[in-house]
Amino acid sequence: MEDIRLLRGRTFDGQNMIENAEIGINIKSGIIEYVDEINGKNNLDITILPGLIDTHIHFFGSESDQLIDWVLTDNVLLTIKSVYDAEALLDAGFTTVRTMGDKVSLGMSKAEKLRILKGPRIISSGYSIAETGGNDDPKFLSHELSKEFSYSYYCDSPWECRKAVRMNIRNGAESIKAYSSRSFVGGGKLKTELTVDELSAISDEAHVAHLKAAAHSYGPDAIQNSLDANFDSIEHGLGITEDQAEFMKKKDIFYVPTLSVYRAKVSSNQERNELVKKHFEKDISIAFNAGVKIATGTDFLGTRNEPHGLNASEIIYLSEFTGNIYALKAATSLAAECLGLNNIGFVKKGFQADIISVKGDPLKEITKVRRGNVIFVMKKGEIIKDIENLIK
Ligand SMILES: [Zn+2]
Structure with missing residues (x-):
């Protein structure tokens, strides 16, 4: 299981907002292994989204x-x-x-x-x-x-x-x-x-x-x-x-x-x-x-x-x-x-791990998707940037 890395937080999965989720990513295959809703509030004011x-x-x-x-x-x-x-x-x-x-x-x-x-x-x-x-x-x-x-x-x-x-x-x-x-x-x-x-x-x-x-x-x-x-x-x-x-x-x-x-x-x-x-x-x-x-x-x-x-x-x-x-x-x-691509666009099991995270909640304040708020970028399972060490 050492190829599985974890992200936790409020997650827009491409369709709905999940208040707190754990995302398991297989960084070897670059595929999202699972997205589990977790109980309890998360302390970080960040939002995870599809790339x-x-x-x-x-x-x-x-x-x-x-x-x-x-x-x-x-x-x-x-x-x-x-x-x-x-x-x-x-x-x-x-x-x-x-x-x-x-x-x-x-x-x-x-x-x-x-x-x-x-x-x-x-x-x-x-x-x-x-x-x-x-x-x-x-x-x-x-x-x-x-x-x-x-x-x-x-x-x-x-x-x-x-x-x-x-x-x-x-x-x-x-x-x-x-x-x-x-x-x-x-x-x-x-x-x-x-x-x-x-x-x-x-x-x-x-x-x-x-x-x-x-x-x-x-x-x-x-x-x-x-x-x-x-x-x-x-x-x-x-x-x-x-x-x-x-x-x-x-x-x-x-x-x-x-x-x-x-x-x-x-x-x-x-x-x-x-x-x-x-x-x-x-x-x-x-x-x-x-x-x-x-x-x-x-x-x-x-x-x-x-x-x-x-x-x-x-x-x-x-x-x-x-x-x-x-x-x-x-x-x-x-x-x-x-674009006719059925393997990206969602943070869901089986999709390619194109995942980003922004400060704040873009559902409440859409300007949070601006570049200056983007603190984490992963493409095809590869970590491109992780300013606040979100991935575990
Ligand atoms: Zn044009």
């Missing part, structure tokens, strides 16, 4: 908010910066992230699996998939240079889309991300991108490989195209309608409203600002009231305004609409479900 999950990030490896830097930053520099960002995420209690288009996360994901990267488990989407001239196509470069330097594949037929998915899978992607609309990167007006035929080819190709397909969708037309094309999650989802929310609830399609990015970034684009205003005023309530499953995703890039390590902001913003316990689920058990 946090951010389902929508990018590793752009740049401090800048400009597309030109996202595509042209030197590869070595951007990799080193991203490794630093991965450490910050893990230190903040994020034991799993999903990347949604960048140049380095496929390699980082492999390095994490080899235990040579100190960072969260990385479910990488590899390169994002978009149309030629689309949202993030760096049009200040020639078409040839754009193809060489962008973090997206630009496709213009269902077969080109299938090839891009296959290329990502070949390179180790565990998720697929496509743009069904613009998002005002580089200005312009809102428009749908990729046709339903193209989007359907992407999701179909992802699904035959047992991967989830996520659609960046701004505006009801783009959301509708993504739903018609059988995507598994709507990312951003600005302008969602009640009918669409009803459909998503019925089909178990996730909503990832990425509130943090809109709080972090101010834009001079009037159309964008109006959509964002409505996002906070109506969209989230439409989705939540319809019973659509919501997962936390910040859309942070690792830039100055959207730094990795502060990703708990999404839980705090979401809680304003859903209450604290739902926001905690959205960052743990629901986020795991959104």
